[in-house]
Amino acid sequence: MAASMIQRCASSARGLTTCVTHSFSARRWILSAACTDPAKWEQRREDPQNLALLASLMDKTYERKLPVSSLTIARFVDNISSREEVDQAEYYLYKFRHSPNCWYLRDWTIHSWVRQCLKYGARDKALHTLRNKVQYGIFPDDLTFNLLMDSFLKDEDYKGAFSVVVEVMLQEAFDRPSTQMLSLYTLAKYLETKPKLGWEEQRSAGAALVIAGMKQHNSAGLSAQLLGHALLGGVELSRGLRSVFHQMPLMWTPGYLGRALAVMERVASSPGDMKLSQEAIGHLDTVLQSLVSEAGSPPGTDVDADPTDLEEQQAERDKLPQYTQAFRELSAGLQASGQVDSASLQSLTAQLVEQRLAAEECRDVEEFEERLRGWEEEREQLCQREKVDRGRLESRARAKAPAGQ
Known part of the structure; x- marks a missing residue:
């Protein structure tokens, strides 16, 4: 019965758009360039880094069972310059989340991570880390x-x-x-x-x-x-x-x-x-x-439901x-x-x-x-x-x- 009920509700939802629609100017409801323009973000003071050296530094720090600073992971994310480096940053975000400093991932690092994913065609990575926020710290x-x-x-x-x-x-x-x-x-x-x-x-x-x-x-x-x-x-x-x-x-x-x-x-x-x-x-x-x-059919239930439920x-x-x-x-x-x-x-x-x-x-x-x-x-x-x-x-x-x- 539960499966049948869900199917009917879903079918109803699929038919929700049969009513009259209004006409609006194309794409007005999407954010304007003023909101999405990266110019102000990119005008921040630059802090150029060699990602290979940063990666080596973080690896050695973790090997010594010491915490990596939030500034180090922020620099890594800020200096991404390719799709491949997005994948590397994902790994170090995961490592940072599972380190003693996990609570100190900065808001601007999360913002930078999403922007870098969008910039280098890795939107799927941004969504993956968002869906698995507990594992990556992306809030x-x-x-x-x-x-x-x-x-x-x-x-x-x-x-x-x-x-x-x-x-x-x-x-x-x-x-x-x-x-x-x-x-x-x-x-x-x-x-x-x-x-x-x-x-x-x-x-x-x-x-x-x-x-x-x-x-x-x-x-x-x-x-x-x-x-x-x-x-x-x-x-x-x-x-x-x-x-x-x-x-x-x-x-x-x-x-x-x-x-x-x-x-x-x-x-x-x-x-x-x-x-x-x-x-x-x-x-x-x-x-x-x-x-x-x-x-007249018996209701479906959650497998963890108790008698009160x-x-x-x-x-x-x-x-x-x-x-x-x-x-x-x-x-x-x-x-x-x-x-x-x-x-x-x-x-x-x-x-x-x-x-x-x-x-x-x-x-x-x-x-x-x-x-x-x-x-x-x-x-x-x-x-x-x-x-x-x-x-x-x-x-x-x-x-x-x-x-x-």
């Missing part, structure tokens, strides 16, 4: 996430962009409005490709839609919340609540379908011009119908008639009050970024310049500290040297 900031996401979007690689959004969601890095808008646009475009969603992907898409959507107080954000809760509700009732929240930044209390209905109720009681996308409403309808039609899952399934009735009433009320938008979620998110992304980009550029100044100050302080420490070591070495040498 980007929001502006770095934007750069990587934008790169996939410009190449119309929506699955790759979706993978970035999943990592943004797992890192709970939706604080910046530009990241929220790019993420919602990416999610809508990815669903537009009609992907075959397994339950894990359905859960990831649902979680990202809900969390990013909650940051946007508009029709696009509310429609994303509705769709996200519907996706999560399908997973909850087909596999159990633990499958929803395990290793995810989500609530561990049951009732995701109830939360989807709460979004509809909130819009229905809103005095403003808020609307919900017809496709999001339609998807919730599909989920409810699928669950009702399979009510099974009881909660069954309790939610028992509420399906109540949920279905509430959905019909709310849907009819929204239709009657003109609060159902025929535009697809992709159209709503495209319209959102068309109207608001430019202003957010100006703030992002200012924020990046401020961060860059802070990074340069921090790097200069580390360089000065390194010089002082080296001087002390040389003085001690001279003091210990036998007289006459």
